[in-house]
């Protein structure tokens with residue numbers, strides 16, 4: 001509420017008050033109607049639904065109901081009637097309170113409406129929330145309320161008192177040409193609107209938030225994503241697409257580690273040449289190493305391209321990781337026991353080897369646990 005005299009209030013200020021009061025009035029009126037309906041029921045007048053009518057239609061007039069209800073409330077003859085009387089009295093009291101509230105509200109509303117009329121009825125904007133979605137100057141526009149249900153409106157109070165030109169400009173395609181005769185005719189494309197109902201605003205905000213999440217996700221993907229330097233897809237050794245830089249780093253490290261595994265195997269075989277049958281032969285290992293290294297170098301070129309650094313710089317970063325990976329793959333507490341266990345399946349070779357070690361009085365597979373040389 002403002003303390004300004006009515007004559008000094010702006011149309012927006014007056015309509016803000018009116019909107020609040022009319023809302024209160026609508027709620028009180030709904031309460032009054034629902035109490036009246038239950039009084040009809042309490043005096044035995046069940047309502048009927050009639051097509052085209054709002055709410056229930058009753059047989060008795062309100063005066064008849066009131067008279068019967070008062071009789072029930074004031075002159076109960078039996079114990080049962082006394083219980084009913086109490087209920088009826090309660091509903092009557094609530095009804096009287098709602099009716100009184102409506103009187104008070106009507107008295108509060110009147111000066112604001114009078115002021116609106118006194119000033120020659122300024123422009124207002126009501127957006128139809130159902131029906132055609134048009135912006136109207138009032139809620140009783142002749143183009144509205146054609147359906148079974150009355151058209152629902154969102155009152156855009158910020159436009160109260162604006163000129164028709166201002167309203168028509170913002171309303172765009174939504175301007176009702178009956179209410180605002182100067183409005184041009186167009187559609188959503190040719191006459192975009194700046195007016196939205198609260199529901200539309202909520203939907204628009206949700207849409208913008210979804211859009212933002214999508215954009216952020218796409219940017220994130222670009223940040224983490226990787227392609228070949230020519231923009232084509234990057235692939236792993238099995239031809240599957242590598243999507244992220246992280247996956248490329250892992251795959252390249254893996255390829256580089258093949259060299260360190262070979263050096264380690266050579267170290268073991270130098271210490272114990274009798275283990276040779278348990279590994280791939282040297283040619284095969286050399287071939288795999290060359291293939292995996294060349295594949296790793298392709299990935300390193302892509303990683304360097306993406307980071308904007310030299311290939312050497314990426315290679316220098318990944319070599320120590322490749323060595324560490326080789327140490328994990330051909331080392332660790334249970335690598336030697338596992339190796340020995342799988343070797344035992346090559347029965348003939350295994351038996352010959354263990355027999356030879358026995359004869360030479362040395363522990364079999366001991367070379368597997370050698371300290372790693374510096375590669």
Ligand SMILES: [Zn+2]
Nearest residue numbers: 136141176179
């Ligand atoms: Zn209209």
